[in-house]
Amino acid sequence: MSYWLFKTEPDAFSIDDLKNAPNQTTLWEGVRNYQARNFIRDDIKLGDQVMIYHSSCKLVGVVGIATVTCEAYPDPTQFDLSSDYYDAKATNDKPRWFVVEVTYKSHLNKLVSLKNIKANNAITELALKKAGRLSVMPVTKNDWNEIIAMSN
DNA sequence: GCCAACGTTGGC
DNA sequence: GCCAACGTTGGC
Numbered sequence: 001m002s003y004w005l006f007k008t009e010p011d012a013f014s015i016d017d018l019k020n021a022p023n024q025t026t027l028w029e030g031v032r033n034y035q036a037r038n039f040i041r042d043d044i045k046l047g048d049q050v051m052i053y054h055s056s057c058k059l060v061g062v063v064g065i066a067t068v069t070c071e072a073y074p075d076p077t078q079f080d081l082s083s084d085y086y087d088a089k090a091t092n093d094k095p096r097w098f099v100v101e102v103t104y105k106s107h108l109n110k111l112v113s114l115k116n117i118k119a120n121n122a123i124t125e126l127a128l129k130k131a132g133r134l135s136v137m138p139v140t141k142n143d144w145n146e147i148i149a150m151s152n
Numbered sequence: 153g154c155c156a157a158c159g160t161t162g163g164c
Numbered sequence: 165g166c167c168a169a170c171g172t173t174g175g176c
Contacts, residue, residue, distance in 0.1 A: 007161095009162090033171080034171090035171095055161085055162060055163085056161080056162055056163080060162085060163070060164095114163080133160080133161050133162070133169075133170065133171080135161090153176105154175105154176090155174100155176100156173100156174095156175095157172105157173085157174090157175105158171105158172085158174100159170105159171085159172075159173095160169100160170090160171080160172095161168100161169085161170085161171095162167105162168100163166105163167100163168095164165105164166085
């Protein structure tokens with residue numbers, strides 16, 4: 001089992017929106033970055049654990065945990081003319097963008113802020129610590145455990 | 153295939 | 165809203 005971190009803007013879709021979604025499950029749509037796409041398409045597997053991270057908001061940080069409940073399939077929004085995520089270069093034969101489905105698991109007892117993550121020297125690998133603008137990134141078991149410990 | 157211009161992300 | 169960092173585009 002692998003660990004991941006997914007960024008989301010809570011004004012658009014928050015951990016609470018996930019908790020309140022039908023079956024507490026959502027397609028993680030709209031990822032339009034190739035590195036993130038490759039993780040989704042190639043590496044994220046059923047049962048993997050995902051930290052939900054709120055960005056571009058007042059309280060920036062990791063807020064909860066979700067579980068991967070469906071592996072990659074083409075992102076339907078790339079074919080949807082009315083969507084902001086529409087991509088004219090994507091075809092049914094050659095989809096460019098993919099989604100996985102995630103299901104709500106839990107909120108952390110308290111938010112683990114970006115500031116505290118950056119200040120924790122035991123967190124060594126996490127791309128967030130560098131100048132990562134990546135919206136989907138792997139998390140090592142060590143870094144995962146550190147963040148969980150910081151939430152208690 | 154280089155690289156300048158441009159657009160986007162995301163913390164503050 | 166600013167702006168630094170970085171990804172993408174497109175001319176050559």
